Amino acid sequence: xxxxxxxxxxxxxxxxxxxxxxxxxxxxxxxxxxxxxxxxxxxxxxxxxxxxxxxxxxxxxxxxxxxxxxxxxxxxxxxxxxxxxxxxxxxxxxxxxxxxxxxxxxxxxxxxxxxxxxxxxxxxxxxxxxxxxxxxxxxxxxxxxxxxxxxxxxxxxxxxxxxxxxxxxxxxxxxxxxxxxxxxxxxxxxxxxxxxxxxxxxxxxxxxxxxxxxxxxxxxxxxxxxxxxxxxxxxxxxxxxxxxxxxxxxxxxxxxxxxxxxxxxxxxxxxxxxxxxxxxxxxxx
Amino acid sequence: xxxxxxxxxxxxxxxxxxxxxxxxxxxxxxxxxxxxxxxxxxxxxxxxxxxxxxxxxxxxxxxxxxxxxxxxxxxxxxxxxxxxxxxxxxxxxxxxxxxxxxxxxxxxxxxxxxxxxxxxxxxxxxxxxxxxxxxxxxxxxxxxxxxxxxxxxxxxxxxxxxxxxxxxxxxxxxxxxxxxxxxxxxxxxxxxxxxxxxxxxxxxxxxxxxxxxxxxxxxxxxxxxxxxxxxxxxxxxxxxxxxxxxxxxxxxxxxxxxxxxxxxxxxxxxxxxxxxxxxxxxxxxxxx
Numbered sequence: 001x002x003x004x005x006x007x008x009x010x011x012x013x014x015x016x017x018x019x020x021x022x023x024x025x026x027x028x029x030x031x032x033x034x035x036x037x038x039x040x041x042x043x044x045x046x047x048x049x050x051x052x053x054x055x056x057x058x059x060x061x062x063x064x065x066x067x068x069x070x071x072x073x074x075x076x077x078x079x080x081x082x083x084x085x086x087x088x089x090x091x092x093x094x095x096x097x098x099x100x101x102x103x104x105x106x107x108x109x110x111x112x113x114x115x116x117x118x119x120x121x122x123x124x125x126x127x128x129x130x131x132x133x134x135x136x137x138x139x140x141x142x143x144x145x146x147x148x149x150x151x152x153x154x155x156x157x158x159x160x161x162x163x164x165x166x167x168x169x170x171x172x173x174x175x176x177x178x179x180x181x182x183x184x185x186x187x188x189x190x191x192x193x194x195x196x197x198x199x200x201x202x203x204x205x206x207x208x209x210x211x212x213x214x215x216x217x218x219x220x221x222x223x224x225x226x227x228x229x230x231x232x233x234x235x236x237x238x239x240x241x242x243x244x245x246x247x248x249x250x251x252x253x254x255x256x257x258x259x260x261x262x263x264x265x266x267x268x269x270x271x272x273x274x275x276x277x278x279x280x281x282x283x284x285x
Numbered sequence: 286x287x288x289x290x291x292x293x294x295x296x297x298x299x300x301x302x303x304x305x306x307x308x309x310x311x312x313x314x315x316x317x318x319x320x321x322x323x324x325x326x327x328x329x330x331x332x333x334x335x336x337x338x339x340x341x342x343x344x345x346x347x348x349x350x351x352x353x354x355x356x357x358x359x360x361x362x363x364x365x366x367x368x369x370x371x372x373x374x375x376x377x378x379x380x381x382x383x384x385x386x387x388x389x390x391x392x393x394x395x396x397x398x399x400x401x402x403x404x405x406x407x408x409x410x411x412x413x414x415x416x417x418x419x420x421x422x423x424x425x426x427x428x429x430x431x432x433x434x435x436x437x438x439x440x441x442x443x444x445x446x447x448x449x450x451x452x453x454x455x456x457x458x459x460x461x462x463x464x465x466x467x468x469x470x471x472x473x474x475x476x477x478x479x480x481x482x483x484x485x486x487x488x489x490x491x492x493x494x495x496x497x498x499x500x501x502x503x504x505x506x507x508x509x510x511x512x513x514x515x516x517x518x519x520x521x522x523x524x525x526x527x528x529x530x531x532x533x534x535x536x537x538x539x540x541x542x543x544x545x546x547x548x549x550x551x552x553x554x555x556x557x558x559x560x561x562x563x564x565x566x567x568x569x570x571x572x573x
Binding site: 184187188189190191192193194202206207209281283284 | 358361363380381382383385386387389390391393395396397406407409410411438439440
């Protein structure tokens, strides 16, 4: 009851933020406040609507005789995904995952460290931020042909593209977090004789953590989009490459199965970071 | 307790510690403070001197912006002074000192830690093993009525409970001197009364030196052995009022004629920088 009340009462940001008009692409509370089903009844209703929706699509395809090269029936897509997953899709999904995980790990680490460092030096931050914004707003897929030209059809150009797509996204959100300097809490730590490093690890970092997690989530999703896009540009493997392949073969059931697989991967990223956020940044939700 | 009582009696009537035989815990010597803002320099404190004997409860009172918080932050070592010095146990305070505990305007609990972890925070920073202090902390939690709330997050606690937790956090590592910066300003009147009684109780039991900044005249009189009134900016010592009321003080006492007389006298000093208005005192007492 109390927690429900809290959600309806607008909470004002009590953190003294030094900078007005922060660049933040998304807001943690917006992601967490939707929440999952509260009761079994609610969960049942959500599932029921999904079932009705899928059944309606299935029925419409048969009634209006929609050709399977436009939209195969959902049942066929799911069957293909499940039965052909080990031989047809999993090898390519592994490639995409490798690109995503290594690119994201590189990009996110650099982004995090950069954010932590530049927010300590306002002048450096002012100088660097425009370039980061440029990196955030430019689609990194555009660089892939150039990277392939230089590095060949290997995983390296894709990993670089993923890092370039996710890193700045992580950085800009993490920087917003690190800029939230709560002077009272820093004074509290200092009154116990805290060092600059202790203030960072015990105050600034936990204070920034909700925004960091948001940045990681958005960065991971951007990284996945970029990985798939980069695979579409060239090469012989990866889920993006397979999308191009199966559509050129007009094997739309396989094509849609990959789309469904990508959607599931995207949702998994969201769910993983949702739970991380709930566990480590739940105090702010 | 009896011992503290007698100590208080000796403090009563002693202005600026002159007739006091207790050792000096802290002295403020010719402190002046300017600070820079976007629009220029602000003169916050001017040549302020004060001696605080060990075990005294002293309230620093003044209008908003008179520099009373500046004074307290200067005494804590968190802010530098422009000139003058603060001496604690014989050595000048130039940085936060382990003998000092500070209680802030709002409870200032870390929202990502539960109550118990918040109380552990000073130990983590000081790299102090909290084990030997654990019984003490449990006792303090019980005393302020927070036993059983250890696992609660700050947002699950009321404002009064949060401030009580911050008092426990401050007392946990047993500092000699406690600096309190308008700690109950954000609480409602009833909770504030409750907190004042609690602080008086803790002070009488522990005999700590407490320096308490407030803009609430009645709170200052209720708590203090001496009320130090500062002038508007730049803050100078306007007057020191020894408070002779017996301890333990009760909320009922705040409605007594003596208490109201003191309020009016101190209010008068704040408003006009001179002695209280006798006519106003008489008027209120007639109505009562």
